[in-house]
Amino acid sequence: MTSAAQKTADAFADVARNLLDRGSVQATLEEISDLAASEVGGCEFAGISLVGGDGTISTPVATDPLVEHADQLQYTTGQGPCLETIHDRQVYVVDDVRQDGRWPVFAAEVAGLGVRSMMSHQLYTRREVLGCLNLYSTELNAFDRGSVEIGQVLAAHAAVALASAQNDARLRDAMQTRSRIGEATGILMERYKVPGDQAFALLVKASQNLNTKLRELAEVLVETGALPRGSSGPDRQG
Template sequence: MAKAFADFARDLLAQESVQSTLEEITALAVSEIEGCEFAGVSLVEKKKNISTHAETDPLVKRIDEIQYRTGEGPCIQAVWVREVFSVDSMDGETRWPRFTAEAGPLGVGSMCSFQLFTHEEILGGLNLYSSREHAFGVEAYEIGQILAAHAAVALASAQTEHNLQRAVRTRQRIGEATGILIERYRITDREAFALLAKASQNMNVKLSALAEELVHTGSLPDAD
């Protein structure tokens, strides 16, 4: 078991993007957690909105969307509270009546949700689903918590790498855009950046997006 979890960690950290990390998390959940037929990862966006970013079956997104719309369900609870939340039977569950009333007929008998978090932030939730009632036992909860911990570290690392790469690309694009303005108008780099920043403000467009447009088209878009 220790070797299996070490392999989990290596497999997750080896992924090349945020999306591939998410897809590996859900694939591992289905293959390694007893009772799990489908899995999904929900992420917190802008510290309040929750949306599904990876799922092993279209049914996962349908079930998740019911939770987001009704504001009920184990995923909603697990994302904000550092505990495991589960539904042993959709028919017998009383805590989230609006959710279970809609989710039960879709073919989900039970589910289990774990918070994805680091010491710095809440990332989202790992959600497990089964067509059978009472599908998840104590071992599934234990393995799920360990997988969720590995997944959170790998996901945080992938997001950090993505943000750094995006920052580098943005800096490069702004440099290329100011270079175009310098050559065209025979101005200094400071004047070129000021011109770009002023256009960004006047058009209410992000500086990075405006720089991207200038690099691709060779001209600033019309303010009108």
């Protein structure tokens, strides 16, 4: 391996470790966008578009407000490289938004922000599409072949790190939910001298009557020591 290739390999090994060390989803997203802006040739501004559970797309992090505005134009017009990338995994490069005819409505709007070049990489794993890494520049022809290759490597590392952070967050949320429901069930067991299954059934019934998520109701019970009025449970009189 040449010294240049070794330097690049070492740099991205560090990138992979840094991403996995971020911990939270938000910190991971911020690290990805910061790395893109600093490591991908031609990139001035970067951001992440995420696909929500309901299919909606949003931009939770961006290195500059310009990214947020440009991404929002893609969402509102229904056009742009980000949306195409999310659906077909290709890397989309725009050398001059004013001359690119693929997304005319979006291109006309984003050019007004001063954007001239763009590049989008899908963030995906074998299991799911997570979103898209969007790179912007105010210069024409900002992204060359090297930029594309570095962007692809970064996007691959970023997708793995993001998926890991999201999974960790779901596990923490599940553990917190279980803990809260357990505490709430314990309160009902102690107060009404009933076994655990009956106490849990009371909690579920109250959740259904109030049309409230079980975790949210458990939070209220733990914090206040009583089920809300209208639950039709033992605490309905306070």
